[in-house]
Amino acid sequence: MRKIAPWLLWIWIMVVIWAAFFYAPLAEGFVGQSSRILFFHVPMAWVSFVAFLAAGAWSIRFLAGGRRVAHDHAASAAVELGLLFCVLATVTGALWARVMWGAFWNWDPRQTSIVLAMIFYAAYLALRSAVEEPETRRRLAAAYAVLGLVVAPFLFFVLPRLTFSLHPDTVVNLRGRIEMESRMRQVLAASSLAFTVLFFWIHRIQVRLKARAERAPLGRTRP
Amino acid sequence: MPATTLLEFSGVVRAFGRLRVLGGVSGRVAPGTVLAVTGPNGSGKSTLLKCLAGLLAPDAGRIDYREEGVTLDTATRRRRVGFLSPDLALYEELTVEENLHFFCRLRALPASRGGELRERVGLPATRRCGALSSGMRQRLRWAFALLHRPRLLLLDEPLEHFDAGGVELARDLLGEHLAGGGLAVVANPSRLELPHVADRLELAL
Amino acid sequence: MSRTASSWLSEAAAVFAKEWRCELRTRYALNTVLLFAFTTLVMVSVALGPMGVDSAARATVLPMLLWLILLFAAAAGLPRVFGHEEEKHTATALRLAATPSALFCGKLAFSLTLFAAIEALTAPLFLAMMQLPVAAPGRFLATLVLGGWGLAAASTLVAAIVGQARGQSTLFAVLSFPVLLPLLLLAIEATRAAVGGGGGADSLSRLVLYDAAMTVVSLMLFPAIWNP
Numbered sequence: 001m002r003k004i005a006p007w008l009l010w011i012w013i014m015v016v017i018w019a020a021f022f023y024a025p026l027a028e029g030f031v032g033q034s035s036r037i038l039f040f041h042v043p044m045a046w047v048s049f050v051a052f053l054a055a056g057a058w059s060i061r062f063l064a065g066g067r068r069v070a071h072d073h074a075a076s077a078a079v080e081l082g083l084l085f086c087v088l089a090t091v092t093g094a095l096w097a098r099v100m101w102g103a104f105w106n107w108d109p110r111q112t113s114i115v116l117a118m119i120f121y122a123a124y125l126a127l128r129s130a131v132e133e134p135e136t137r138r139r140l141a142a143a144y145a146v147l148g149l150v151v152a153p154f155l156f157f158v159l160p161r162l163t164f165s166l167h168p169d170t171v172v173n174l175r176g177r178i179e180m181e182s183r184m185r186q187v188l189a190a191s192s193l194a195f196t197v198l199f200f201w202i203h204r205i206q207v208r209l210k211a212r213a214e215r216a217p218l219g220r221t222r223p
Numbered sequence: 224m225p226a227t228t229l230l231e232f233s234g235v236v237r238a239f240g241r242l243r244v245l246g247g248v249s250g251r252v253a254p255g256t257v258l259a260v261t262g263p264n265g266s267g268k269s270t271l272l273k274c275l276a277g278l279l280a281p282d283a284g285r286i287d288y289r290e291e292g293v294t295l296d297t298a299t300r301r302r303r304v305g306f307l308s309p310d311l312a313l314y315e316e317l318t319v320e321e322n323l324h325f326f327c328r329l330r331a332l333p334a335s336r337g338g339e340l341r342e343r344v345g346l347p348a349t350r351r352c353g354a355l356s357s358g359m360r361q362r363l364r365w366a367f368a369l370l371h372r373p374r375l376l377l378l379d380e381p382l383e384h385f386d387a388g389g390v391e392l393a394r395d396l397l398g399e400h401l402a403g404g405g406l407a408v409v410a411n412p413s414r415l416e417l418p419h420v421a422d423r424l425e426l427a428l
Numbered sequence: 429m430s431r432t433a434s435s436w437l438s439e440a441a442a443v444f445a446k447e448w449r450c451e452l453r454t455r456y457a458l459n460t461v462l463l464f465a466f467t468t469l470v471m472v473s474v475a476l477g478p479m480g481v482d483s484a485a486r487a488t489v490l491p492m493l494l495w496l497i498l499l500f501a502a503a504a505g506l507p508r509v510f511g512h513e514e515e516k517h518t519a520t521a522l523r524l525a526a527t528p529s530a531l532f533c534g535k536l537a538f539s540l541t542l543f544a545a546i547e548a549l550t551a552p553l554f555l556a557m558m559q560l561p562v563a564a565p566g567r568f569l570a571t572l573v574l575g576g577w578g579l580a581a582a583s584t585l586v587a588a589i590v591g592q593a594r595g596q597s598t599l600f601a602v603l604s605f606p607v608l609l610p611l612l613l614l615a616i617e618a619t620r621a622a623v624g625g626g627g628g629a630d631s632l633s634r635l636v637l638y639d640a641a642m643t644v645v646s647l648m649l650f651p652a653i654w655n656p
């Protein structure tokens with residue numbers, strides 16, 4: 001099963017790409033073919049938030065479950081991947097915004113949330129690189145990830161409410177208003193699934209790579 | 224003193240990144256005795272003492288400290304031990320008296336205990352710690368270590384900066400501690416002429 | 429030896445007293461922070477002046493400026509609360525002698541009072557220099573208190589993390605920004621309401637929520653941050 005699972009994933013992704021362009025209908029009110037980006041942009045954003053939660057969850061496991069290095073590897077890999085998907089989501093979102101509204105950026109609540117997630121990820125990685133001692137590094141990074149988890153609800157729920165009052169001319173996010181045809185919904189769901197599985201697959205590989213790097217020659221004492 | 228007070232550690236490993244400083248160290252200390260830890264610079268003496276004190280977590284191995292038959296967890300052990308080390312400092316802006324009083328309050332000890340120890344080690348009350356000589360700072364470290372009457376003393380370089388008077392003080396204090404049934408682990412005992420050395424642990428690079 | 433509640437309180441009080449005693453003798457944080465707040469205030473006042481901002485926009489823009497000044501003043505002074513313990517090697521003694529939760533609360537109380545001092549100097553001066561009338565002074569005060577609590581709690585916890593890392597002041601800014609942003613936005617929103625005279629109860633209650641969440645999670649995380 002393990003051997004064919006990656007192939008299944010690839011086939012699934014190919015199907016999703018095909019479906020995004022040929023199976024799903026165009027959404028109303030969108031410029032040309034641009035609504036197709038929906039099927040990639042939304043899952044990317046969704047995965048980056050999943051990564052955020054995953055990093056927090058693994059950090060809690062690390063702190064409360066015996067300080068096992070594997071959990072720390074899982075948390076830091078989740079952050080690294082989360083950052084990647086964040087960047088992808090931001091770029092695809094900005095491209096879409098440009099096509100739709102003529103501007104790459106306008107601090108729409110969702111755009112703001114994604115930037116904040118990116119800042120959090122970057123801060124986490126900055127913290128890791130600022131601590132030399134491995135055991136201390138893992139501890140502090142895990143604590144920060146948990147702190148991030150606690151602050152996240154405020155960032156992602158408080159912010160949208162506030163931004164509206166701060167920028168009354170903000171364009172309402174289309175995603176909330178789209179009446180999606182069932183076919184679009186199917187493709188979106190399929191794509192989200194594909195991206196999620198992709199995330200966890202790459203994540204597993206990342207964790208194994210980190211574990212291998214850790215096991216590199218220990219016990220070499222001073223000459 | 225019941226033999227249900229005991230320090231035992233086995234297979235203690237500690238690395239800093241790629242550098243393995245402790246490669247599986249074991250030992251045992253019974254009440255009234257001293258474990259002398261010797262070895263060249265960089266052999267891990269301070270690291271071992273910090274692990275025993277609970278200030279560093281070992282990468283592998285076990286550290287078992289029992290008082291009256293009850294094994295203490297790391298947090299409790301950390302608060303119970305008397306620890307002395309060259310890189311332990313007290314507050315420079317506070318006077319000797321204020322410093323000891325502060326730590327007495329932290330440890331829920333009466334304020335008089337601070338004064339008691341201050342006199343025992345021979346330090347002026349109202350001198351700011353920033354203005355103390357290095358020998359006096361070492362005396363202050365001894366006072367800090369003994370403040371809460373610990374059963375287990377972990378001493379790293381206990382005689383650093385001491386003149387002859389200081390060495391004699393250290394000998395007296397350690398002797399009293401051991402006579403009262405306490406245990407001790409001492410790194411770099413050198414001039415201490417330890418009375419009841421039960422064991423020696425020689426660390427190598 | 430179990431800690432009774434009164435000895436815990438005594439410990440926290442001892443830490444608080446020690447912080448202030450050391451601070452008053454060196455006056456390092458106080459000087460830096462108050463000077464910073466005052467300088468920024470003067471700069472804003474000179475650059476914008478009481479008439480520099482459109483009267484329509486004043487209720488919107490000025491509260492934001494106030495909180496920015498407070499934020500940067502806090503960032504100038506609060507990180508040291510743990511940093512200097514590690515630098516001066518007094519942290520070891522604290523790890524051996526203090527109960528983590530009592531230690532944190534003592535330090536938190538210090539940060540709170542320090543920040544309150546900053547607010548007490550900055551806010552009235554700001555209102556006077558920018559000639560900003562406040563319609564609901566009670567709400568304004570409540571915002572300062574609640575916002576200050578959140579700022580102090582989050583800053584103290586981040587300071588504890590940063591204390592054991594390198595590059596302390598920049599790292600503090602990097603780490604605290606995402607954590608403090610929701611607090612700041614809520615505080616600004618509530619201040620706007622207090623200045624303008626309407627609403628803001630929502631923001632205040634969310635501030636309380638943030639403060640509570642931050643305090644609880646800090647107490648839970650601190651032992652893991654402080655001890656190996």
